[in-house]
Amino acid sequence: MQENKNSLVAIILVLVIQFIVTFEMNVVMPLAPNIAALYGVASHQVTYLNIGFALFGMLAPIIGFNSDKVGIKKMIGFTLFLSFIGAMLIANIPSVIAYVVGRSLMGLAFFTMLGIGLSYISLLVSEDRLGVVSGLHRIAFGLGVFTSPLLGTFLLETLGFQSIYQMLAIVIAIATALFMFISPEVPSVGSSASLSAVQELIKGKKEKQMIIITFLMSLPAIFFFNYLSVYLSGQNVDAQMIASIYTTVALGSILGGFSIMFFSDKVGKAKMLIYVATLVPIVIISFYFSSGALLFLVGLLFGFLFDSATGLLFPVGSMLVHHYKATFLTILSLTMSFVNVISNIIGPTLYALGGFLLLIVIIAVGIFVAGIMLRNTTRHLT
Numbered sequence: 001m002q003e004n005k006n007s008l009v010a011i012i013l014v015l016v017i018q019f020i021v022t023f024e025m026n027v028v029m030p031l032a033p034n035i036a037a038l039y040g041v042a043s044h045q046v047t048y049l050n051i052g053f054a055l056f057g058m059l060a061p062i063i064g065f066n067s068d069k070v071g072i073k074k075m076i077g078f079t080l081f082l083s084f085i086g087a088m089l090i091a092n093i094p095s096v097i098a099y100v101v102g103r104s105l106m107g108l109a110f111f112t113m114l115g116i117g118l119s120y121i122s123l124l125v126s127e128d129r130l131g132v133v134s135g136l137h138r139i140a141f142g143l144g145v146f147t148s149p150l151l152g153t154f155l156l157e158t159l160g161f162q163s164i165y166q167m168l169a170i171v172i173a174i175a176t177a178l179f180m181f182i183s184p185e186v187p188s189v190g191s192s193a194s195l196s197a198v199q200e201l202i203k204g205k206k207e208k209q210m211i212i213i214t215f216l217m218s219l220p221a222i223f224f225f226n227y228l229s230v231y232l233s234g235q236n237v238d239a240q241m242i243a244s245i246y247t248t249v250a251l252g253s254i255l256g257g258f259s260i261m262f263f264s265d266k267v268g269k270a271k272m273l274i275y276v277a278t279l280v281p282i283v284i285i286s287f288y289f290s291s292g293a294l295l296f297l298v299g300l301l302f303g304f305l306f307d308s309a310t311g312l313l314f315p316v317g318s319m320l321v322h323h324y325k326a327t328f329l330t331i332l333s334l335t336m337s338f339v340n341v342i343s344n345i346i347g348p349t350l351y352a353l354g355g356f357l358l359l360i361v362i363i364a365v366g367i368f369v370a371g372i373m374l375r376n377t378t379r380h381l382t
Contacts, residue, residue, distance in 0.1 A: 006182065006183070006184050007124040007125075007184060009182050009183070010120075010121070010124060010179070010182065010183035010184060011121045011124055011125075011133065011136075013175065013178055013179045013182065013183060014076075014113075014117050014120060014121050014137075014179070014183075015121075015136055015137065015139075015140040016140070016175055017076075017080065017113060017117065017175050017176075017179065018113050018114075018117055018137060018140040018141055018144070019140045019141075019143050019144045020144070020168065020171055020172060020175060021083065021106070021109050021110040021113050021144070022110070022140070022141045022143075022144025022145060022148075023144040023145075023147060023148045023151075023168075024083075024087070024106055024110070024148075024168055025053075025106075025107075025110045025144070026144060026145045026148040026149070026225070026246075026250075027148040027149075027151075027152035027164060028050065028103075028152075029148075029149075029225050029226050029228075029229060029246065030148075030149040030152065030153065030229045030239075030242050030243050030246045031152055031153065031156060031161070031229075032046045032047075032226060032229045032230055033046075033229060033230065033233045033239075034156060034161070034239070035049070035161070038161055039096045039099060040096075045348050046226075046230075047222060047226050047227075047343070047344040047347050047348065048344065048345075048348070049096065049099060049100055049103070050103060050226075050340075050344055051100075051341060051344045051345065052100045052101065052103055052104030052107065053103040053104060053106065053107030053110070053340070054107060054337045054338070054339075054340030054341040054343075054344060055104065055107070055337070055341055056104040056105065056107040056108040056111075056337075057107040057108060057110065057111030057112075057333065057334070057336070057337025057340065058111075058334050058337045058338055058341065059108055063075045063078075063079060063108070063112045063116065071185055071186075072116050072119060072120045072123075072186060073120070073179075073180075073183055073184075073185050073186065075112070075116065076112070076113070076116060076117065076120065076179065077176060077179065077180045079108050079109040079112045079113070080109055080172060080175070080176040080179070081176065082105045082106075082108055082109060083105060083106045083108070083109035083110075083172055084169055084172045084173055084176065085102075085105055086101070086102040086103065086104070086105030086106040086109075087102065087106065087165045087166075087168045087169035087172055088102075088165075088169050089101055089102035089105075090102035090103070090162065090165040091162050091163075091165035091166040091168075091169055092162070092166075094162065102165070107337065111333040111334070111336060111337045112333065114314070114329075114333050114336065115314065115329035115332060115333040116329065117137070118133075118134065118137050118314050118315075118329065119318070119329050120186060121133050121137065122134075122318070123186040124184075124186060131260065131261065131264040131265030131269065131315070132261050132265070134260055134261070134264065134269075134311065134312070134314070134315045135257050135258060135259070135260035135261020135262065135264065135311070136257070136261060137257075137311070138253075138256060138257035138260050138261075138307060138308075138311030139254055139257030139258060139261070140257075141253065141257065141307070141311070142250060142251075142253030142254035142255075142256065142257045142303075142307055143250075143254055145246075145249075145250035145253050145303075146247060146250035146251055146253065146254055147250075148246075148250075149242075149243035149244075149246035149247045149250065150243045150244070150247050152164060152243075153239055153240065153243045155167075157239075204321075206320050206377050207320060207321065207328065209373055209376070209377040210313075210316070210317050210320055210332070210377055211331065211332065211335050212370075212373065213313070213370045213373050213374055213377065214313055214317070214332045214335045214336060215335050215338070215339055216366040216367060216369055216370035216373075217277065217309060217310055217313060217366075217367060217370050218310070218335065218336045218339040218340070219339060219343070219362060219363045219366045219367065220284070220306060220363050220367075221336065221339060221340055221343065222339070222340055222343030222344055222347055223343055223347060223350075223359040223360075223362060223363050224284070224359065224360070224363060225246075226343075226344075226347065227347065227351055227356055227359055228242075228245070228246070228356070229242050229246070230351070230356075231355070231356035232245065244296075245295065245296065245299055248296045248299045248300050248303070249299045249300065249302060249303035250303060251300060251303065252299065252300040252301060252302060252303020252304035252305075252306075252307065253303045253304070253306070253307035255300075255303075255304045256276075256303065256304045256305070256306070256307035256308035256309075256311060257307065257311060259272075259304070259308050260272075260308060260311050260312060264312060264315070269312050269315050269316050269319065270312075270316050270319070270374070270378035271378075272308070272312060273309060273312040273313070273316055273374060273378070274371060274374045274375060274378065276305045276308040276309045276312075277309045277367060277370055277371040277374060278371045279305050280302070280305045280306055280309060280364075280367045280371075281363075281364035281365070281367050281368045281371075282364075283298060283301050283302045283305055284302055284306075284360055284363055284364055284367075285360060285361075285364050286298050287299060287302055287360070288356065288357055288360045309367075313332060314329050314332060316378060317329060317332050320377075320378075347359070350362070
């Protein structure tokens with residue numbers, strides 16, 4: 001599609017929307033002890049309240065399948081509308097049920113935007129700029145992670161938890177309206193998608209391997225980011241210090257987005273993914289044994305490597321298939337949400353058994369295996 005002014009505005013709007021849904025996804029992580037107290041649950045069991053977020057995220061492939069049939073723009077608008085309803089529920093009804101239902105609806109928007117949001121903006125640019133838009137997409141993600149700890153803590157302490165979702169509801173409504181009125185329709189690759197064709201798609205060896213790789217690479221989403229605040233709180237680290245550590249890791253995430261934007265097209269997306277995935281296990285184990293200023297430095301490096309890796313999963317996954325790209329990318333989103341469901345369910349038990357160290361070891365082993373698999377799966381791409 002020829003790039004024009006509307007396409008540029010559409011890309012900016014998608015990046016803003018990705019920032020918003022990522023902010024919401026991440027803002028609850030450093031606030032886990034506070035949310036647990038607010039709703040009357042044990043701090044290490046607060047992840048149970050977020051299972052719905054991941055469960056609804058598992059519906060993302062349905063959105064992706066329909067986006068290949070009726071249009072990506074329409075399905076993005078639909079999920080954003082659900083996200084708005086979710087934010088309104090949490091903002092106005094102070095109950096556990098409202099929180100769980102609200103976050104469930106917002107989970108669908110988050111996991112959908114990870115897949116078809118990137119697919120949408122990729123269709124607005126030429127192939128030689130895919131690395132740039134992939135990097136920008138990850139920068140938007142990183143900025144959402146970066147701003148949420150300190151801003152979320154500030155809003156919690158000054159206005160209260162529900163004020164966060166009151167503001168989110170407003171910005172989601174504005175962003176959705178602008179997106180639906182300004183953004184152009186784009187032709188989906190494989191617009192005549194059928195269920196049988198999608199079933200054939202995921203039977204391919206490389207496609208199956210990419211799904212497993214995505215599963216393993218997604219382990220830190222809950223095991224690290226959700227339990228880091230619980231672990232630090234147990235070490236008598238105050239809320240502001242916890243938020244600062246999360247912010248430092250998020251700064252690394254933003255730098256990871258810039259690395260994708262500037263280097264992935266030159267180095268090769270698959271090759272770069274292999275390089276950074278190989279280093280993640282070493283760094284995350286080092287993180288556990290760090291303290292003081294070194295904790296911030298290693299956290300920055302972890303954020304950089306991990307988000308460089310996860311930011312390249314969707315572009316590399318897109319390169320593996322030639323049809324039904326939006327559907328396949330949301331299948332990868334399904335995989336991420338499935339990991340979130342499983343992690344939320346077994347996380348409290350694993351944490352009780354072996355603490356944060358056990359979770360770190362599981363992450364390191366999983367990503368190490370993913371790095372080995374990547375070499376075989378992407379050999380024809382490097």
